Amino acid sequence: xxxxxxxxxxxxxxxxxxxxxxxxxxxxxxxxxxxxxxxxxxxxxxxxxxxxxxxxxxxxxxxxxxxxxxxxxxxxxxxxxxxxxxxxxxxxxxxxxxxxxxxxxxxxxxxxxxxxxxxxxxxxxxxxxxxxxxxxxxxxxxxxxxxxxxxxxxxxxxxxxxxxxxxxxxxxxxxxxxxxxxxxxxxxxxxxxxxxxxxxxxxxxxxxxxxxxxxxxxxxxxxxxxxxxxxxxxxxxxxxxxxxxxxxxxxxxxxxxxxxxxxxxxxxxxxxxxxxxxxxxxxxxxxxxxxxxxxxxxxxxxxxxxxxxxxxxxxxxxxxxxxxxxxxxxxxxxxxxxxxxxxxxxxxxxxxxxxxxxxxxxxxxxxxxxxxxxxxxxxxxxxxxxxxxxxxxxxxxxxxxxxxxxxxxxxxxxxxxxxxxxxxxxxxxxxxxxxxxxxxxxxxxxxxxxxxxxxxxxxxxxxxxxxxxxxxxxxxxxxxxxxxxxxxxxx
Amino acid sequence: xxxxxxxxxxxxxxxxxxxxxxxxxxxxxxxxxxxxxxxxxxxxxxxxxxxxxxxxxxxxxxxxxxxxxxxxxxxxxxxxxxxxxxxxxxxxxxxxxxxxxxxxxxxxxxxxxxxxxxxxxxxxxxxxxxxxxxxxxxxxxxxxxxxxxxxxxxxxxxxxxxxxxxxxxxxxxxxxxxxxxxxxxxxxxxxxxxxxxxxxxxxxxxxxxxxxxxxxxxxxxxxxxxxxxxxxxxxxxxxxxxxxxxxxxxxxxxxxxxxxxxxxxxxxxxxxxxxxxxxxxxxxxxxxxxxxxxxxxxxxxxxxxxxxxxxxxxxxxxxxxxxxxxxxxxxxxxxxxxxxxxxxxxx
Numbered sequence: 001x002x003x004x005x006x007x008x009x010x011x012x013x014x015x016x017x018x019x020x021x022x023x024x025x026x027x028x029x030x031x032x033x034x035x036x037x038x039x040x041x042x043x044x045x046x047x048x049x050x051x052x053x054x055x056x057x058x059x060x061x062x063x064x065x066x067x068x069x070x071x072x073x074x075x076x077x078x079x080x081x082x083x084x085x086x087x088x089x090x091x092x093x094x095x096x097x098x099x100x101x102x103x104x105x106x107x108x109x110x111x112x113x114x115x116x117x118x119x120x121x122x123x124x125x126x127x128x129x130x131x132x133x134x135x136x137x138x139x140x141x142x143x144x145x146x147x148x149x150x151x152x153x154x155x156x157x158x159x160x161x162x163x164x165x166x167x168x169x170x171x172x173x174x175x176x177x178x179x180x181x182x183x184x185x186x187x188x189x190x191x192x193x194x195x196x197x198x199x200x201x202x203x204x205x206x207x208x209x210x211x212x213x214x215x216x217x218x219x220x221x222x223x224x225x226x227x228x229x230x231x232x233x234x235x236x237x238x239x240x241x242x243x244x245x246x247x248x249x250x251x252x253x254x255x256x257x258x259x260x261x262x263x264x265x266x267x268x269x270x271x272x273x274x275x276x277x278x279x280x281x282x283x284x285x286x287x288x289x290x291x292x293x294x295x296x297x298x299x300x301x302x303x304x305x306x307x308x309x310x311x312x313x314x315x316x317x318x319x320x321x322x323x324x325x326x327x328x329x330x331x332x333x334x335x336x337x338x339x340x341x342x343x344x345x346x347x348x349x350x351x352x353x354x355x356x357x358x359x360x361x362x363x364x365x366x367x368x369x370x371x372x373x374x375x376x377x378x379x380x381x382x383x384x385x386x387x388x389x390x391x392x393x394x395x396x397x398x399x400x401x402x403x404x405x406x407x408x409x410x411x412x413x414x415x416x417x418x419x420x421x422x423x424x425x426x427x428x429x430x431x432x433x434x435x436x437x438x439x440x441x442x443x444x445x446x447x448x449x450x451x452x453x454x455x456x457x458x459x460x461x462x463x464x465x466x467x468x469x470x471x472x473x474x475x476x477x478x479x480x481x482x483x484x485x486x487x488x489x490x491x
Numbered sequence: 492x493x494x495x496x497x498x499x500x501x502x503x504x505x506x507x508x509x510x511x512x513x514x515x516x517x518x519x520x521x522x523x524x525x526x527x528x529x530x531x532x533x534x535x536x537x538x539x540x541x542x543x544x545x546x547x548x549x550x551x552x553x554x555x556x557x558x559x560x561x562x563x564x565x566x567x568x569x570x571x572x573x574x575x576x577x578x579x580x581x582x583x584x585x586x587x588x589x590x591x592x593x594x595x596x597x598x599x600x601x602x603x604x605x606x607x608x609x610x611x612x613x614x615x616x617x618x619x620x621x622x623x624x625x626x627x628x629x630x631x632x633x634x635x636x637x638x639x640x641x642x643x644x645x646x647x648x649x650x651x652x653x654x655x656x657x658x659x660x661x662x663x664x665x666x667x668x669x670x671x672x673x674x675x676x677x678x679x680x681x682x683x684x685x686x687x688x689x690x691x692x693x694x695x696x697x698x699x700x701x702x703x704x705x706x707x708x709x710x711x712x713x714x715x716x717x718x719x720x721x722x723x724x725x726x727x728x729x730x731x732x733x734x735x736x737x738x739x740x741x742x743x744x745x746x747x748x749x750x751x752x753x754x755x756x757x758x759x760x761x762x763x764x765x766x767x768x769x770x771x772x773x774x775x776x777x778x779x780x781x782x783x784x785x786x787x788x789x790x791x792x793x794x795x796x797x798x799x800x801x802x803x804x805x806x807x808x809x810x811x812x813x814x815x816x817x818x819x820x821x822x823x824x825x826x827x828x829x830x831x832x833x834x835x836x837x838x
Contacts (some may be wrong), residue, residue, distance in 0.1 A: 241590045254593040260494045276494040278649060278756075278805045279749045295776035 002168040009142035010049030012436050013041055016429055019438050023169040023426040025090055035094040036486060037355040043201040044088065049435070055197045056087050062193065084188055084479030087197060090428045090441060090461040094488035100163065100445070101172050101455045103354030106345060108447045109160045109224060109334045111178055113348040117137035117153035118331055119146050129347050130340045134364060137415060138337060139385055140179075140330020142293060143364060144300055148317050152224035152450070157288075158217070159447040160184075160459075163355070165426035174423075174442065176333040176341070180290050183460040183480075184213060184446050185248040188255070190482040207484040213257035213446070217288075220450025221256075226324040227285035235261045235275060237289040239307045249290050263291070268311030271318045287324045293327050322486050335384040335418045358423060363414040372410065372419040376403045379419040380470075381410065394470060396422055425470055428481065430463055440464045440471050443483065458483030493671065496594055497600035497653045497747075498806030499587040503595070505798075506584035507603075511634035512665040513542065513577055513636055515699045516672070517567060518627030523695035525558075528686045529676065535563035537675040541668040542575040568619065575628065596644035600636065606633045649747050656743040656775065658795050663736035665724055667700055667790035673716075674784040685716055693719040700731040721775040722781055732792055737767045740797065747805070759800040766793045 018031070020026035026037040033041045044052065063082040092100075116125050118135060119142075125132045135141060160181025162174045176446030191210050195202050223294070225232045238249035240262050253260035265275055266284065272279040289296065295305040297312040315321040331337065339360040342353045361368035361379070372379060376395050393406045410417045427438035445459035459479040462472035473477040525536040534560060539548045548566055549557065556562040570576045585607045588595050595603075607631075619626040638658075645651040659715075671691045685693075685694055693716045696701045702723065712718050726732045741763050748756040767807050770790075778786050 045608055247592075250592045260593045261493055261498070262495065265493050265495050269810070274810070276808050278492050278497045278653070278747060278812060280753075280755050280808075281811065 003380075005367075012045055012047075012049050012052060013429065016436055016438070018365050019427055021167055022152045022424045022438070022440075023165050023418070025158040025165075025426055025436060025441065026437045027429075029389050034063040034321070037091050040091060040201060040205055040484075041429060043198075043204060046305060047201075048089050050281050052087065059085055059087060059193050062196070083474055084465060085190060085193065086430050086439075086463055086465075086479055086481045087117070087194070088192065088436070089484045091484045091486065092458065094486050096171070097457065097485045098488075099354060103171075103173075104159075104161055104253055104445055104447050104455050105187070105453050106349065107161060107173065107176070107341065107350060108156055108178075108449060110341065110345040110348050111176060112154065112156050112449070114344045115326065115329060115332050116149070116153060117348075119328055121150065124344070124347055126216065126280045126345075130337070134340075134362075135144070135331060136334060138331045138334045138448060140332070140334050141291075141326065142328035142331070144313065145316075145326075145328040148327075149319075150316075151226040151319060151322040154224050154322075154448075154449055155322075155326040155329055156332070157220060157224070157326075158290075159449070160444045162449065163443045163445065164423055165356075166423045169426070171443070172358060173341070174336070176338060177259070177444075178333045179292065180330045181444070181446065182248055182290075183246045183444060183462075184203055184456070185251040186480055187252075187446070187458065187460050187483070188213060188454065188481060194482045205484060208487055210456055210458060213448075213456050214252060214419050216456075217252070217448050218256040218258070218455045219453070220452075221286045221288060221322070223326055223450040224324070225286040226319055226322060227283055232273070232286070233281045233282055233284045234258045234286040237261055237263070237266075237287050237291055239291050243290075244289065252288070258288075259272060261344075263307045263309050266309045266312075268309060268315050271311070273309070273312065275316045285320065286324065288324045293330065295351040296323075296327065317380060332446055335360075335382055336415065338418070339428050353380050353489075358420045363410055363417040363419065368419075369414050370408070373407055375419075376407050378379060378421065381417055381419045383416055384418060385416065390475075392471075393424065397470075422470070425464075425472075428461070428463065430481075432465075432467070437467065439467070440470055440472065441481070457485040492594075492649045492653075492804050494808055496591050497649065498802065500594065500650045500653040500832040501806065502656035503584055503587040503591070503799070505661040506587065507634055507637055508582045508658050508661035508665060509575065509580040510577055510584065511670070512629055512636070512662075512700075513538075513567060513580065514574070514627045514630035515701075516541075516669065517564065518624060518654065519579075519695050519699040520633065521623060521627070522561065523691065526695075527691045529688065531558040533559075533676040534558075537672045538567060539563060540675045541671050544573055544575050549572065578610065581607055587701045593652075594650045596641070597646045598640050602637050602640050604631065606630075606637075609633075629633040652743050652746045653805075656740060656747070659736040659739040659743060660798055662731055663733045663740070664791050666700060666731050666733055666736070667794070668789040669718060670694055670723055670787045671784060671791075674787075679756050679782065680786065685821075689716060690714070696723070702731065705729055716773055717779060720778065724778070725773075726774070726788070734770065737763070741767055744801075747774055756801075756804045759797065759804045760770075762797055762800050766797065 001135045006092055015025065018027050018029065025034075026041060027033055060082065063085065116122065124130055125135060156178045158181060160177040160183070163171045164174045165171055218261065221234050225234065233255070234248055235258055236253040236256070238246060238260055240246065243249070250260055253274075259275065261275055267274055269281070273284045273287070275284050290306050294301045296308040297310060298305045298308060299310050300313040301308075312321070313327070316323055316327065338357070339362055342357065345351060346354045361372050363369045363372055372381065376393070377398070379395045381393045382393065386392065393402060395403065398406070410440065425440040425442060428441045429436045432437035433437070441461050441463045443459050443461050448454045448458040450457070461483045462474070463481055464470060464472045464477065464480050468479045469477065520535065520538060540546050551572070552562060552566075566573055566576065569576045571578060573579060585603055588603050592600060597621065603786055613628070618629070641651065641654060645654070673696065675691070677689055677692060684756065694703070697706055697719055700723070709722070712722070722729060722732065724733050725740070727734055729735055744756060744763055746762055748760065762770050773786065
């Protein structure tokens with residue numbers, strides 16, 4: 001005892017150097033700590049490197065022991081991995097977040113109106129705001145749901161909009177995810193871990209809470225349920241324990257207090273969905289499904305699907321069932337539709353977009369295609385139907401051969417590709433084997449919509465743990481951080 | 492609750508009970524076979540017989556190996572191919588728990604996950620090699636911890652009742668199997684004449700289910716094979732007696748069924764009621780007159796039948812909104828329970 005007065009000889013941030021030409025979340029270009037990060041940096045520095053490291057180990061072992069894993073057991077051997085977690089939080093000041101929140105609400109609203117329109121009157125196509133063939137030719141466009149109005153008119157109950165910050169520090173949209181965005185369970189678990197590992201730092205920092213998410217989601221789902229109150233029921237539909245996101249499915253069901261079901265637990269009778277329970281059949285009128293559209297109902301989509309429920313789409317078409325998210329949303333988060341979202345916002349809402357986005361070349365357009373083929377070495381090229389950092393070429397880092405192969409693929413199927421300039425993603429101080437260093441991050445906020453829209457303060461900050469890497473996906477060496485949206489200062 | 496989840500609760504506890512029961516049998520047999528002089532064939536083989544795996548064991552071993560204590564213990568403890576081994580039972584328990592993480596308490600999951608991680612560690616193997624008593628003891632203790640943690644951390648509602656239903660049915664069957672070990676090693680019992688080996692065996696049987704002190708607490712009981720059998724079959728207050736567990740089965744079933752009038756679970760209820768009535772009519776005189784082996788075989792078969800009825804009624808019900816509508820479709824076997832076929836003693 002009494003040794004706490006001794007200065008720790010292993011400082012954390014003293015040697016920290018932001019990357020030139022890149023926005024750093026904690027330090028400005030002159031190396032000064034940003035005002036919003038000042039308190040946290042000071043408190044962490046006060047702990048010292050050795051203490052920090054021991055708390056990092058505590059966090060890792062806690063995640064493993066409680067089975068908070070991202071890639072679950074592929075066999076009975078029980079191999080499991082944790083989603084690497086970095087203890088230095090990413091901090092967003094209140095004012096900045098306000099703007100982001102407004103931008104996200106606006107964007108989700110527009111995407112929702114777009115989906116209602118595309119599966120309804122198709123006004124936006126008639127007025128040629130978006131080329132018809134781009135929309136109707138998108139792999140996510142689902143003719144089978146044309147004319148179906150989902151309960152409450154909501155298509156995007158849960159949206160995950162990926163944001164990045166370029167060199168100027170402004171948040172811009174990189175990608176929309178309005179099918180089954182995942183990762184929110186890590187936001188909640190990361191927060192729990194920070195409170196456990198750094199209770200003092202946390203208490204001093206006035207951070208907005210995230211714990212209400214499952215309740216907000218439950219409320220939103222309940223408000224869209226079409227059944228009368230005495231026979232309604234909500235459930236989470238999972239592909240099963242071998243799915244890599246199973247932990248999250250189970251987590252959300254537990255935290256919402258609703259059953260977690262598999263396709264074989266459900267059946268359709270008289271165009272209504274039921275769960276088999278120990279007390280007999282029980283009506284389900286809202287399904288938060290974590291199964292992709294093609295697997296939902298073998299009567300309508302893939303006939304070989306054993307994950308779904310035969311007849312599900314009949315219940316949906318009759319308005320007896322709300323599916324979250326709605327069927328057919330893939331047309332809205334298609335990477336080739338993304339460049340048109342600002343136009344959607346103007347068209348449906350008569351507003352200017354609050355959030356900017358990354359300039360995008362759509363290879364389906366001849367001019368864009370020609371430009372992309374001429375500049376493969378400078379661009380980030382993405383297949384429109386891939387996710388998880390796959391099907392992507394980062395031109396500046398690719399070999400000549402890789403570029404040539406990719407150009408060939410683009411020529412063969414232009415509709416399937418888009419290209420963007422490489423953005424110098426912002427960095428955040430991150431613990432590495434060589435001390436604290438800058439690593440690139442993105443941010444996935446979660447937006448929940450029922451009768452109203454709720455934006456979870458913060459979201460999942462993903463970090464590319466490999467030095468120099470721009471890829472934050474967990475499948476490609478990414479980790480995560482807790483995201484601290486600070487409370488506004490009382491005025 | 493969701494039928495499949497109820498099934499996983501039920502199987503989770505059945506597998507845990509198998510783990511504990513077999514660990515006890517193996518641990519007790521270690522010292523029992525030191526106390527008596529029995530031919531090699533009678534020392535360890537009976538344990539394989541009562542776990543229902545004799546045919547499988549014979550097909551995987553040579554004549555010489557079959558009576559080798561090490562081979563038998565290896566098979567019953569570690570074999571991944573033996574669905575009744577400790578290893579397989581523990582894996583079954585953990586797999587079922589993992590598919591219902593939203594239902595079991597976090598504390599239960601941690602106990603079970605830790606035990607599984609330990610079982611697969613080199614440390615467990617070292618303890619097994621060095622101090623086998625301690626190895627089986629640790630398994631038993633962790634299993635007891637699991638039950639205590641469940642009691643203290645689960646909501647006492649349907650999922651917990653289905654777990655306890657699984658424990659009760661498995662225990663009734665396991666106690667019956669245990670009573671059959673002697674039949675397979677020494678032969679039928681003649682209550683009029685007991686050899687020292689038989690007396691030692693009965694004592695071991697009691698020890699296998701922590702029954703020695705409970706038995707002695709009934710102060711006027713003379714120690715004999717008949718008294719031990721009577722205790723393990725009919726003592727209503729003993730947590731591992733057949734009668735106790737059949738009655739608990741009835742009680743848990745009443746708790747998980749909807750209020751009357753209902754058709755849900757009727758077949759299970761009627762079967763349990765009839766089995767219990769038949770069992771309660773028995774007394775130890777009649778049991779020995781008609782053969783202990785015959786009665787315990789009946790208990791094992793009956794508990795297996797009840798499990799099937801519970802499975803059909805609760806875990807894999809036909810997709811009917813109203814019970815009077817169209818006939819059920821053919822049902823696929825439940826994956827969680829597919830690995831086990833411990834439903835018959837071998838004769």
